[in-house]
Amino acid sequence: MSLLLKSYLSLFMLFQVLLALYSKLEIMGCEKGRVNPPRWRRIHRINGYIFIILFLVISYYCLFFLRAIPGEPSARALLHSLFAIGVISMLALKIFFVGRYKKFMRMVPAFGLTVFFLTLGMIATSGGYYFVTRAESPPDSQATAGKQTAPSYQANIEKGRQLFNKWCVACHDPASKQNRMGPGLKGILKAEKLPVSQRAATVDNIRRQLRTPYRLMPPQTHLGDEEVNHIIEFLKTI
């Protein structure tokens, strides 16, 4: 699942919590006889189920992403995970209370509201961040157009391939331009521009991507300079 799809799905979840809030207000807040609460109750419930399914599907991909990150996740990723854990626990409690402990019924709206705010936090720290940084103008001015010429020894290319298979392949397909977590990298150094940032497709900019990545990719600072060179030699061949 690409990040873009994940981010659009999170926007849909934003719509869902708003709908959940609104339907709850309609159920609880209106004068008698004015609306049709059973209908809103049904909408509230079905909406909730779809939310949970989406949540689980997206979480699966997030865990995959988290596993592919070497070292500790970033502060934003941690915050996002915390919000997500909060959302699903509160939601589980809420459903449990409604189904089993009728006497706690009066606490349910507070739980619902908590789920609402936690979901806002969860979306803001992932999809929200993604859309805000996408809006920034990405091309950089200091990009150099010429490509570096480094000797490309077969052995180094092979080392590069192995390093790529170890550290990059979970998120990048070397054989196509299709998205995994990040864009497919086929022909990356033969193109004019890098696929996401639109910076010039130069060796320097790839190096920079590995040290201080553009946007969401985790930094690959665990790789030494020589290893980075090998990976670049390999990238030239795909």
Ligand code: HEC
């Ligand atoms: C955990 C997943 C992940 C890993 C591991 C990862 N990347 Fe990425 N990479 C991404 C994502 C996501 C993007 C797109 C950034 C965005 O959309 O915010 C990206 C973007 C890129 C880009 C394009 C940058 C641009 O300016 O357009 C290159 C090149 C790249 N990665 C190379 C690598 C290499 C080489 C490795 C291995 C050493 C690697 N990545 C490891 C997720 C990853």
